[in-house]
Amino acid sequence: MADEKYASEYGQHLVDQVMKGKMTRRQLLVRASVFGLSVTAAGQLLAACGGDSEESASPAASAIPDPVMGGTIKMIGPAPITDPDPVTIYDQGGIVLVYQFLEYLIDLNNDNSLRGTLAETWTPNETVDVWTFNLRQGVTFNDGSPFEAEDVVTSIERVLDPDNGSGALSQLNGVLSPGGVKAVDAATVEFTLDKPFADFPYMVSSGNYNTAILPRSYKGDIIKNPVGTGPFMLDKYVTKQKATFTKNPNYWGKDDKGNQLPYLDGMEYIMVEDNSAQNLQLQSGAIDLQPQTVFQGAQALFADPNLRVDIYPGTGIREVAFNVDKEPWKDNPKLRQAVAYCLDREAINKALYDGRSNLGYDTFWEPSVFAGAPESTPRAQDYEKAKALLSEAGYPDGLEIELTFAKYLENPQYAQLIQEQCKPAGITVKLNQLSYEAYYAGDDADYYGTTPWINAPMTITEWGSRPAPGIYAAAMLLPDAVWSSSHWDNADFVSAFDEYESTVDEASRMELATTLSQTQQDETPILLSFYITQLRTQKKNVFGVGGPGSFYCDMSRAFMTA
Amino acid sequence: MLRLIGRRLLLMVPTLILASILIFALAEVLPGDVGRSILGPYATQEQVELLNERLGADRPIYVRYAAWAGGFVTGDWGESLLLKVPVFPTVMKALGNSLVLAGFALVLIVPTSVLLGVFSGLRRDSALDRTITVSTLSMTVIPEFVSGVVLLYVFAVWLKVLPVTAMPPDGSPFVSRFYYLILPAIPLMFLELGYIARMARVGTVQVLAMPYIRTAVLKGLPRRRVIFGHVLRNAMVPTVTVIGSQVGWLIGGLVVIETLFVYPGIGKLMVDAAQTHDLPMLEAAVLMVAILYMLSNLIADIVVALLNPRIRAGG
Numbered sequence: 121m122a123d124e125k126y127a128s129e130y131g132q133h134l135v136d137q138v139m140k141g142k143m144t145r146r147q148l149l150v151r152a153s154v155f156g157l158s159v160t161a162a163g164q165l166l167a168a169c170g171g172d173s174e175e176s177a178s179p180a181a182s183a184i185p186d187p188v189m190g191g192t193i194k195m196i197g198p199a200p201i202t203d204p205d206p207v208t209i210y211d212q213g214g215i216v217l218v219y220q221f222l223e224y225l226i227d228l229n230n231d232n233s234l235r236g237t238l239a240e241t242w243t244p245n246e247t248v249d250v251w252t253f254n255l256r257q258g259v260t261f262n263d264g265s266p267f268e269a270e271d272v273v274t275s276i277e278r279v280l281d282p283d284n285g286s287g288a289l290s291q292l293n294g295v296l297s298p299g300g301v302k303a304v305d306a307a308t309v310e311f312t313l314d315k316p317f318a319d320f321p322y323m324v325s326s327g328n329y330n331t332a333i334l335p336r337s338y339k340g341d342i343i344k345n346p347v348g349t350g351p352f353m354l355d356k357y358v359t360k361q362k363a364t365f366t367k368n369p370n371y372w373g374k375d376d377k378g379n380q381l382p383y384l385d386g387m388e389y390i391m392v393e394d395n396s397a398q399n400l401q402l403q404s405g406a407i408d409l410q411p412q413t414v415f416q417g418a419q420a421l422f423a424d425p426n427l428r429v430d431i432y433p434g435t436g437i438r439e440v441a442f443n444v445d446k447e448p449w450k451d452n453p454k455l456r457q458a459v460a461y462c463l464d465r466e467a468i469n470k471a472l473y474d475g476r477s478n479l480g481y482d483t484f485w486e487p488s489v490f491a492g493a494p495e496s497t498p499r500a501q502d503y504e505k506a507k508a509l510l511s512e513a514g515y516p517d518g519l520e521i522e523l524t525f526a527k528y529l530e531n532p533q534y535a536q537l538i539q540e541q542c543k544p545a546g547i548t549v550k551l552n553q554l555s556y557e558a559y560y561a562g563d564d565a566d567y568y569g570t571t572p573w574i575n576a577p578m579t580i581t582e583w584g585s586r587p588a589p590g591i592y593a594a595a596m597l598l599p600d601a602v603w604s605s606s607h608w609d610n611a612d613f614v615s616a617f618d619e620y621e622s623t624v625d626e627a628s629r630m631e632l633a634t635t636l637s638q639t640q641q642d643e644t645p646i647l648l649s650f651y652i653t654q655l656r657t658q659k660k661n662v663f664g665v666g667g668p669g670s671f672y673c674d675m676s677r678a679f680m681t682a
Numbered sequence: 683m684l685r686l687i688g689r690r691l692l693l694m695v696p697t698l699i700l701a702s703i704l705i706f707a708l709a710e711v712l713p714g715d716v717g718r719s720i721l722g723p724y725a726t727q728e729q730v731e732l733l734n735e736r737l738g739a740d741r742p743i744y745v746r747y748a749a750w751a752g753g754f755v756t757g758d759w760g761e762s763l764l765l766k767v768p769v770f771p772t773v774m775k776a777l778g779n780s781l782v783l784a785g786f787a788l789v790l791i792v793p794t795s796v797l798l799g800v801f802s803g804l805r806r807d808s809a810l811d812r813t814i815t816v817s818t819l820s821m822t823v824i825p826e827f828v829s830g831v832v833l834l835y836v837f838a839v840w841l842k843v844l845p846v847t848a849m850p851p852d853g854s855p856f857v858s859r860f861y862y863l864i865l866p867a868i869p870l871m872f873l874e875l876g877y878i879a880r881m882a883r884v885g886t887v888q889v890l891a892m893p894y895i896r897t898a899v900l901k902g903l904p905r906r907r908v909i910f911g912h913v914l915r916n917a918m919v920p921t922v923t924v925i926g927s928q929v930g931w932l933i934g935g936l937v938v939i940e941t942l943f944v945y946p947g948i949g950k951l952m953v954d955a956a957q958t959h960d961l962p963m964l965e966a967a968v969l970m971v972a973i974l975y976m977l978s979n980l981i982a983d984i985v986v987a988l989l990n991p992r993i994r995a996g997g
Binding site: 201202203208209210211282283284285286287289290291343359360361390392393394396397400401403404405406557560561562566567568571573602603 | 732
């Protein structure tokens, strides 16, 4: 459908949903962003809904002073594990590094809504299996070459090529195949999908970090030739130690008042692996910004009078998966639910995150985390119910189960909490702690068939933020999902999910989301006790750092006051 | 003496060959593979296999070892499989950093611990002896991570009198490095003081009990001459041997200190290379540390031989 007609019809549809009380204004903004409506258009829709304007999702919006030009910021984080090739990076260090001088078609706002960066608008066809992206004009790479549709085509096709080893291939599996990207003209790119997928824009956003847009001439030598369209340029890179950036004088971005971005003259990224060491450097005043602060050990940062810890509504999880191909979880949803009702989620949240994360109830469609999700059914600790379910599941006297996890982040503490909370119901949880390397290791000949994180009977796996419930579900709950630790294969869920992703009608999507959420809770292939809010720590004179926590660190509008 | 040195140097060759074979063999049993380390847990099996094939990581272990050994002895140390940087300058730079830290730590540790140990031995069973022994041994059991964090917090964060990292800014004069190494060296002092002081004390006590010391005293030699001319010289024999054996750890074993103080030394380089199956980097780093370890023991033995003519004559 033509852009303007589409925008008009879809926009009216969203307004109708708000007026009928089936959607909040926040949900309207998020859905509008997914379907490529401009900020101006979304604002007009909100005005059409009437009522007061909503608060910004930014935690510090009301206290941000006017930007100051100049200065150099020192930020701290882990070193890239490998040579930071954007096509294959998968770790925080690599992602934060390349994010400073490369860009994506679409970026994530702090509330996980979408914002056009190298793409200005994007629209689906009526069957939601062809997406057309209109590219931003007047953008050049920092070597002076123009940014055009061909660069998008080669960048996305590069990650789709199995020979290049990109993790994005697994994410796009079943949605986009090699050859599915076409340059219509120099300013327009068309994606022909394998199947309808309404959340496709998320898959070419910064949320899919391997889809950074590189020049068509890119040959895998990013450090020697750090060519990108981003606000900064990579000046110097010392492996495992630091990287320095200078501002890109020809950056296309300007702020609302027409000032050239970025505000900063430069940045230094200091690479430090250990979280304690990072926190000490922050407290000493040697560092200005820590893009991602880990909860554990961060208490001193909250109390430091010179630092400000911003809290973002993150969507990271610690998935507790029941491998439904293995006993005792096979064909036994009641047993899985029994474990779910043993958990005191508030106590877990308090113990692991000092109560700062959002509670989860074993469904990805959690409205407190993903705007647009229907209400979920809360689950509180209920040992009577757990014991009744155990009895119905064929274990009236309880049973012993094994929980496998990596000694990483707060996984060991979470495992211990699960063990303690299951005991009163008669469930004995044997803890099988592995090193991080062993948890993710596997036989050379058949990695996904042997690695513990996919094959152990019950596992805890940490997942970084994903911007939408559909992205999570596609990654781990569908039968063809490579990363499914639960091996769940539910025909009703799959059918509803395919419908959910093939429609843009918000009323239908809400109904289908309700069905998906209920099915996921009823079957409980995985436990989701919480969604981890993200922390970012900076000196009190640092402002404007964007991105919804986790790996994302948008410095284009960052600045420091005196 | 020259025969001793020559024999020891020759023995280093088969030792290094054996060490290099052991590293290859041990890396084989570590979980994971280099292709998976490079591409991460989300890449497909096919992608990882293709990369392993490209890197030659799927060849038999003896083929890979021969290829690596051939390059190593001809000076071609190759490139890091993960970091895509040349191995030789990376290892040498890290090794140089570790040597600077080890050297500085030894300058602080050795005189302090020897003095404390000898003093303690001369005042055997006194209150001072007991105080020195108990306090130095107590410091030895404090893990370097704990003492390091406390020191950093007190001196770098709270009092702000010492820097929070162990490396000065780019372009700083070399001598400024020692100011930045003060804090990282202190946990090392805690760990080594007790051990070396104890050896010095034991050596002193043993020598003081020797008949020739009684003879020297009865001959009327001044106490100072007895101590410096006879006691110290002979008490240092076991102490020097212990110091020599600790040098290897001070160069290659400081992973915790390097991590906490953000110091780009060889210990962390080795651990990262081992965890990611980066064999060219791991082999080069381990062999360099092994060479230095053997050389430090050889130097310690030479010093002992110089101190003790009987050993020299028998060598």
